[in-house]
Amino acid sequence: MKFTITRERLHDGLAAVSPTVPAKTTLPVLANILVEAGSDGLRLSGTDLDIAVSTLVPADVDAPGAVTLPAKKLVEIVRELPSAAVRITGAGEQRINLECGRSKFKLLGIAKEEFPNFPPVKFDKAWSVTSADLLKLVNHVSFAASTEESRPILNGVLWELRGEKMRMVATNGHRLAKMDVPASGAKESADLIVPPKALEQIRRLFGAADMIEIAKSENHLGFRTGDTRVFTRLIEGPYPNYEQVIPRENDKVATIDKEALSSALRRVGVVASDQTHRVRLAFSSGTLRFAVSTPDLGEAQDEIAVSYDGEPLEIGFNANYLLEVLKYMPTDEVKFSFKAPERAATIEPAGWDDPAAYLCLVMPLRLVD
Amino acid sequence: MGKIAVLPRTVADQIAAGEVVERPASVVKELVENALDAGASAVTVELEEGGRGLVRVSDDGTGMDRDDTVLAVERHATSKIHSAAELVGVATYGFRGEALSAIASVSKFEMETANGTDGTKVTVTGGRLERVEPVARQRGTTVEVRQIFYNTPARRKFLRSQRSETRAASEALTVLALARLDVHFKLVSDGRVLLDAPRASNVADRIALLFGAVTATGLIPVDGVSGGITVRGFIQRPAEARPAGRKAYLFVNGRPFRDHFLVRAAEAGYRSTIHPGGRPTLFLSIGIPGDAVDVNVHPAKLEVRFRDRMLVERAIEDAVRGALGGGEAAAEFRGERGNEGTGERSLVPLFARSFDSGAQLDSLFDQRSTGASSPAAAPWHGPTAILQVLSTYLLFETPEGIAIVDQHSAHERVLYERTMAQLSGPGAPSQRLLLPLTLDLSPPELEVIETHGDLLNAAGFEVEPFGGRSVVVHAVPNPHPRFDAKRCLEEMVADFARGRFGGWHNRLERFAATYACRAAIKAGQTLGTDEMRDLLARLFACDLPPHDVHGRPTIVQLPRDELERRFGRA
Ligand SMILES: Nc1ncnc2c1ncn2[C@@H]1O[C@H](COP(=O)(O)OP(=O)(O)OP(=O)(O)O)[C@@H](O)[C@H]1O
Ligand SMILES: [Mg+2]
Numbered sequence: 032m033k034f035t036i037t038r039e040r041l042h043d044g045l046a047a048v049s050p051t052v053p054a055k056t057t058l059p060v061l062a063n064i065l066v067e068a069g070s071d072g073l074r075l076s077g078t079d080l081d082i083a084v085s086t087l088v089p090a091d092v093d094a095p096g097a098v099t100l101p102a103k104k105l106v107e108i109v110r111e112l113p114s115a116a117v118r119i120t121g122a123g124e125q126r127i128n129l130e131c132g133r134s135k136f137k138l139l140g141i142a143k144e145e146f147p148n149f150p151p152v153k154f155d156k157a158w159s160v161t162s163a164d165l166l167k168l169v170n171h172v173s174f175a176a177s178t179e180e181s182r183p184i185l186n187g188v189l190w191e192l193r194g195e196k197m198r199m200v201a202t203n204g205h206r207l208a209k210m211d212v213p214a215s216g217a218k219e220s221a222d223l224i225v226p227p228k229a230l231e232q233i234r235r236l237f238g239a240a241d242m243i244e245i246a247k248s249e250n251h252l253g254f255r256t257g258d259t260r261v262f263t264r265l266i267e268g269p270y271p272n273y274e275q276v277i278p279r280e281n282d283k284v285a286t287i288d289k290e291a292l293s294s295a296l297r298r299v300g301v302v303a304s305d306q307t308h309r310v311r312l313a314f315s316s317g318t319l320r321f322a323v324s325t326p327d328l329g330e331a332q333d334e335i336a337v338s339y340d341g342e343p344l345e346i347g348f349n350a351n352y353l354l355e356v357l358k359y360m361p362t363d364e365v366k367f368s369f370k371a372p373e374r375a376a377t378i379e380p381a382g383w384d385d386p387a388a389y390l391c392l393v394m395p396l397r398l399v400d
Numbered sequence: 401m402g403k404i405a406v407l408p409r410t411v412a413d414q415i416a417a418g419e420v421v422e423r424p425a426s427v428v429k430e431l432v433e434n435a436l437d438a439g440a441s442a443v444t445v446e447l448e449e450g451g452r453g454l455v456r457v458s459d460d461g462t463g464m465d466r467d468d469t470v471l472a473v474e475r476h477a478t479s480k481i482h483s484a485a486e487l488v489g490v491a492t493y494g495f496r497g498e499a500l501s502a503i504a505s506v507s508k509f510e511m512e513t514a515n516g517t518d519g520t521k522v523t524v525t526g527g528r529l530e531r532v533e534p535v536a537r538q539r540g541t542t543v544e545v546r547q548i549f550y551n552t553p554a555r556r557k558f559l560r561s562q563r564s565e566t567r568a569a570s571e572a573l574t575v576l577a578l579a580r581l582d583v584h585f586k587l588v589s590d591g592r593v594l595l596d597a598p599r600a601s602n603v604a605d606r607i608a609l610l611f612g613a614v615t616a617t618g619l620i621p622v623d624g625v626s627g628g629i630t631v632r633g634f635i636q637r638p639a640e641a642r643p644a645g646r647k648a649y650l651f652v653n654g655r656p657f658r659d660h661f662l663v664r665a666a667e668a669g670y671r672s673t674i675h676p677g678g679r680p681t682l683f684l685s686i687g688i689p690g691d692a693v694d695v696n697v698h699p700a701k702l703e704v705r706f707r708d709r710m711l712v713e714r715a716i717e718d719a720v721r722g723a724l725g726g727g728e729a730a731a732e733f734r735g736e737r738g739n740e741g742t743g744e745r746s747l748v749p750l751f752a753r754s755f756d757s758g759a760q761l762d763s764l765f766d767q768r769s770t771g772a773s774s775p776a777a778a779p780w781h782g783p784t785a786i787l788q789v790l791s792t793y794l795l796f797e798t799p800e801g802i803a804i805v806d807q808h809s810a811h812e813r814v815l816y817e818r819t820m821a822q823l824s825g826p827g828a829p830s831q832r833l834l835l836p837l838t839l840d841l842s843p844p845e846l847e848v849i850e851t852h853g854d855l856l857n858a859a860g861f862e863v864e865p866f867g868g869r870s871v872v873v874h875a876v877p878n879p880h881p882r883f884d885a886k887r888c889l890e891e892m893v894a895d896f897a898r899g900r901f902g903g904w905h906n907r908l909e910r911f912a913a914t915y916a917c918r919a920a921i922k923a924g925q926t927l928g929t930d931e932m933r934d935l936l937a938r939l940f941a942c943d944l945p946p947h948d949v950h951g952r953p954t955i956v957q958l959p960r961d962e963l964e965r966r967f968g969r970a
Binding site: 179181202204205206207271273276304305306307309326327347349373374375392394395396397399 | 821826827828829830831832833834835860862875878879880881882884885886887934941
C-alpha cells in the first residue's frame with residue numbers, strides 16, 4: 032500500500048468517519064478506521080456495529096492495499112500536520128509509515144480482515160429524497176424518541192414512506208412528535224424504524240447535499256450522496272399504533288405566543304419538582320394561568336394573555352415536555368388543543384406557511400389537590 | 401374451736417419471702433442493692449455452687465451500728481423511708497424493709513458490718529436470731545447467705561442447674577452494673593472471676609466490658625426529650641438486629657425495670673428500618689419526674705407503673721426514631737476483629753439532615769457524649785466527588801473517612817418515605833400514557849389489583865380491568881427517569897400475590913415498602929454524576945437515611961481509624 036493525499040482531504044475524510052467510531056468498545060478493531068487505497072482513491076470507513084459510515088476521498092494511489100488504523104491517533108496526528116502532501120506507505124505486518132514534510136510517524140494497525148463487513152445494502156434499487164425534506168423531518172421529530180431501554184421499539188423513529196408523502200413519528204410514550212411532508216420518489220410504501228443516532232449522522236453529513244439516495248436490505252438501510260454512505264441497522268417493528276391515540280376531538284383550542292409560553296414555563300418551572308416538573312395550566316377566557324406547588328420547596332404563579340374562548344379548564348403537565356416541544360415549533364404562535372384534564376393535548380404551529388404538517392402531542396400529569 | 405390460726409412468725413416470713421426471694425439471683429440483687437444504697441464504691445459478689453451453697457456480698461459502704469444491725473434483719477425495718485409520703489420519688493433501691501428478713505428466713509444467714517467505730521456480726525438461721533457479737537473489721541458490710549431454702553425443701557427443688565443459677569446471678573449483677581458506672585463490680589464464682597468492672601466514665605465503656613466490643617460498636621446513641629421525659633442510652637444499628645438473642649435493658653431514674661410495652665414502643669421507633677422479625681438490642685434510661693412513676697407495685701421491684709404510660713411510650717419511640725435518623729446510625733465497615741481495644745467506638749457523624757445545615761451537624765457532635773475523639777470539623781456540605789463502583793455503590797469522602805452507599809437501598813429508603821407521605825396525602829403525581837400498558841395477570845394477581853386499587857391509584861398507577869386476565873394501565877408514577885413502570889407493577893403484584901413483605905402489618909407501610917423496593921433504581925444501573933448527587937441529597941433529606949426497608953444498611957462507613965488500622969498507621 033502506498034498513496035499520497037493532501038492533508039486537507041485526509042482531514043475531511045477522517046472528520047466524516049471518525050464520529051462513528053465508538054469511544055469505548057470491547058472489540059478493539061472498532062476503535063480503528065478502515066483505510067483502503069484503490070484505483071478510485073482512498074476509502075475510509077468506521078462503525079460501531081449499529082451504524083457505519085464510509086467515504087471516498089481523492090488520493091494518488093501508487094500501490095493499492097488496506098489496513099485499519101487507530102482512529103483517535105490518526106485524527107490527532109492529521110490535525111497537527113502542516114498543510115502539505117501526506118504520504119502513507121505500508122511497512123508490512125499492519126504497520127504504516129506516514130510522512131508529511133519533515134514529520135514522520137510509524138503506526139501500528141490491525142488487519143483489515145478483522146474489520147466487520149458492511150451490511151449488504153445494494154444501491155441499484157435505491158430511491159431518492161431531497162435532503163431538505165428528510166432533514167426537516169429529522170429535525171422536528173427525532174428528539175421525541177425514547178432513550179429508555181424498557182421498550183426498544185420506542186428508541187427508534189418511525190419513517191413512513193408513501194407514494195405522495197413521507198412521515199416521521201417518534202414518541203417516548205409520554206409525548207409524541209409527528210410530521211408529514213409531501214414527497215415523491217419512494218417506489219413502494221415502507222415503514223422503517225430507524226435509530227435516531229443514524230439520523231443524527233445523516234444530518235451531520237448530508238446537510239449540504241441536494242438529493243439523498245436510500246436503499247434497503249432486509250435489516251439495514253443505506254443512505255448515499257456522492258462518495259459518502261451511511262448504513263444503519265433497522266429496529267424491528269411493528270411500531271405501536273400511534274394513529275389511534277392521536278386525539279381527533281380536542282375541541283378546546285388556545286392560540287398562544289410561543290415565547291411568552293416558554294418563558295412563563297421556565298420561570299415557574301424553577302420551583303417545580305425535579306422529578307416530575309409538574310405545572311398546572313388553567314385556561315380561561317383570554318388568560319392562561321400557571322401554578323406550581325412543590326412540597327418542601329415552594330410555590331409559583333404566573334399568567335399570560337392567550338386567545339381562548341372555551342370553557343375554563345385546568346390541566347397538568349411536565350413542564351420539560353412542553354418546553355421541549357415548543358423549542359421545535361417553527362412558528363411564533365402555537366395552537367394548543369385539548370379536551371379534558373386526563374386526555375392528550377396537541378400542539379401545532381399556528382399559521383405556518385409550509386407544505387409540511389407538524390403535530391406534537393403531550394400526555395398530561397394527574398393533578399392532585 | 402375455729403379452724404383459723406395465726407401462723408407462727410417464721411412461717412409467715414417464709415411465705416412472704418417467696419415474693420422477694422425466688423432463687424440465688426434474687427439474693428444477689430437484694431444484697432447488691434443494699435450495698436449501693438449504703439454508698440458503696442466497690443461491691444464483690446462471690447458464689448458457690450451457683451449460689452445454692454453460698455452467696456457472699458461485700459461492700460465498702462457506710463455499715464451499721466450494733467442496734468441497726470439487729471433491726472435490719474427484722475421485717476419492715478428500713479432506714480430508707482419513714483412515711484408513705486417519702487415513697488414518692490424514692491431515690492434508693494430499697495424502701496420496703498423486707499429483703500434481709502426474707503432472705504434470713506430461708507437460709508443460714510450471717511452479716512458482718514462496721515461503721516468505722518462499731519463492728520457487729522449477726523447470725524440468723526431459718527429466721528431465728530442466733531447470735532449478735534462484736535467483730536473487728538473495716539468499714540463496710542459483708543453478708544453471707546448459705547444453703548438457701550434449706551428449710552423449705554419444696555422450693556429448693558425448684559432451683560435450676562448450677563450453670564443456669566450462675567447465669568441468672570450474673571445477669572442480676574449486670575443490670576446493676578449498667579445502672580451504676582461509678583461503682584466497681586466484681587463477680588467470683590467458685591473461685592473464678594466472671595466479671596470485673598472497674599468504675600467507668602461512660603456507658604459505652606461499661607457496655608463494651610459487659611457485652612464485648614462487637615456489641616458496643618454496633619450501637620448508636622439515643623438522646624431524646626419529649627413531654628418532660630428524657631430518654632438516653634444506646635440502641636442497636638438496625639442492620640445488626642437479629643430475630644433472637646437481643647438484650648433489652650430499661651431504667652427509670654436509674655432503677656432497672658422490665659416493661660414489655662416500652663420495648664415494643666422502642667421497636668416501633670425502628671419501624672421500616674428493620675426486618676419485621678428483627679429484635680434490636682436496647683439500653684434505655686428514662687428520666688421522669690419522681691411523682692410520674694410508682695416504683696412500689698412489685699415485691700421485687702421488677703416493674704413500675706407510670707402515671708401516663710402513653711407519654712412514656714411516645715418519648716421512647718420518638719427518641720429511638722430520632723437516633724436512627726442520625727449519621728451515626730449508618731453501618732460501619734468491619735474488618736476482622738479480635739485484638740482491638742475493648743470498648744473502642746468509632747461513631748462517625750456522617751451527615752446532617754441536609755448537607756447545608758451546619759447547625760444540625762454540630763448537634764450531632766454534641767450528642768456524642770461517649771467520648772469518641774474526633775477533631776471538630778467544619779460544617780460539611782456534602783460529597784465533592786462521587787464514584788460509582790460496580791454500577792451499584794456510590795463511594796465518597798466524608799469528614800471522617802469514606803462512605804459507601806448502596807444505590808438501590810438508598811433509593812428504596814427515599815421512595816418509601818415519599819410514598820408514605822403521598823399515600824396519606826394527596827397522592828403521587830402520575831403521568832398519563834399515550835400508549836397504555838397491558839398486563840396479563842394470574843387470578844391471584846388480579847385479586848391484588850382489586851384489593852389494592854386505592855393504594856395503586858394513590859401511588860400513581862391508574863389500572864383498569866380489561867376483560868379476561870388482562871388489565872390496562874393508563875397512567876404511571878415517575879419516580880426516576882429510568883423507571884420501568886410495567887416491570888415495577890408486575891413485580892409488585894406478584895409480591896402481594898405471594899405474600900412477600902407479609903411481616904408488615906400496616907397495609908400502607910407494606911404497600912409503600914413493596915413499591916419502594918420495586919420502583920427503586922436497580923443495582924447494576926450506571927448513573928450519571930447528577931443522578932448520584934441527586935440521590936444522595938434525597939437520601940440525606942430522609943427521616944431515616946441509614947436504613948432501607950428490609951433492615952439492610954444504605955450506608956457503610958470506612959472510618960479513618962479503620963483505614964489507619966489497615967495501613968498500620970495506628
Ligand atoms: N450493706 C448494707 N450496708 C448498710 N446498711 C444496710 C446494708 N444492707 C442493709 N442495710 C440496712 O438494713 C435495712 C434493711 O435492709 P432491707 O434490704 O431488708 O430493706 P430495705 O433495703 O430498706 O428495703 P427493701 O426490702 O426494699 O430492700 C436497710 O434499710 C439499711 O438501713
Ligand atoms: Mg434492701
